[in-house]
Amino acid sequence: MSVVIWSDGRLYGPDEPLVSGVDHGLTVGDGVFETCAVYGGTAFALSRHLQRLRRSALGLGLAEPDLDVVREGVRAVLAAAGPDVGRLRITLTGGTGPLGSNRLPLQDQRQNLLVLAGPAAPTAVSRVVRVPWVRNERSAVAGLKTTSYAENVVAVAQAYRRGADEAVLANTVGELCEGTASNVFVERDGELVTPPLSSGCLAGITRELLLEWAEHEGLPVREASPGELRYEVLDDVVSGTAQLMMSGSIRNVSPVVSLDGVTVPAGPISLEAQILFQKRLSDDLDP
The missing domain is CATH 3.20.10.10 (D-amino Acid Aminotransferase, subunit A, domain 2)
Known part of the structure; x- marks a missing residue:
């Protein structure tokens, strides 16, 4: 199965352009993420993963993520991905920023949130x-x-x-x-x-x-x-x-x-x- 991507209220395919070349997550790794297993169309332990996403974002110095918006993205990709999806990935970056490690002022930042669903291949050992x-x-x-x-x-x-x-x-x-x-x-x-x-x-x-x-x-x-x-x-x-x-x-x-x-x-x-x-x-x- 293919990967389904959600960002800013709409779905994307894996080959569609989405992230800016000056996104701080791309240029300097200024971002956080979570990965959940998916069983029967439901992300496992999602609430705990979202709380850790919040802790990681604040620990990195990013603004606090809107977890309701994250859940909206989760619902959208899981509905579009179908019953065989095995993995959910949530990525939050600092958004567009300078080419160096310094960020834009907090009031000028616009975080980039991506939610993805796709296959997984777990093994027992x-x-x-x-x-x-x-x-x-x-x-x-x-x-x-x-x-x-x-x-x-x-x-x-x-x-x-x-x-x-x-x-x-x-x-x-x-x-x-x-x-x-x-x-x-x-x-x-x-x-x-x-x-x-x-x-x-x-x-x-x-x-x-x-x-x-x-x-x-x-x-x-x-x-x-x-x-x-x-x-x-x-x-x-x-x-x-x-x-x-x-x-x-x-x-x-x-x-x-x-x-x-x-x-x-x-x-x-x-x-x-x-x-x-x-x-x-x-x-x-x-x-």
Whole structure:
């Protein structure tokens, strides 16, 4: 299926010109975005994604987005895309701006909002590799979901060249952090543990929901203490004394079955977490 695009009250096809060449999101990556899975024509956890869109926009210094207008765009693209759509993307940029990094004065800004719907190809398992680059946990945009994604493009391209579908990164102090588009969980000693937000990882919606639902169901899933998960824990995954799991809006909860080209087993708690997430997802599409 093709991608359907909405902006400023109308629908566009993927080949129609839409964004100005001096849009600040295009020239300097001055924008934020959200990606939601779509099930039966409904965007999953849309309310949580919109609140994170707002947090990211304000954290980047953009004006507060009108979430009612965003919802209007979501309704339009999902109605036009048909029943087979699997992914929704919401992008908000600073709009037309100077060629440099400085923005226009707030009163002169006109943000550019685009809502897109298109196909998705989720898989039940993940294959990941380690890469030599790191997340900067002290970055000005740490924890914000911005359109400045070049680091992720480079890292995941290496992952695909090595036969994987995701790369997992450390932060600048050697802690396990996240994937390029996913959060990471380590299974060891009878529990699943995910890096804390202080590591510089994104506050993933799937991560957030799994922590909440696991606590309610008594599944041993928790956030690590700062410094608890060193990047070297991945050596334990290769040796078989720990397991790995990834989470994200399209992959949902996905046990890792290959690390750096080595086949590794899915952890039993990871498999339980996967089942739990799918069950709760079916119960409520906007939890």
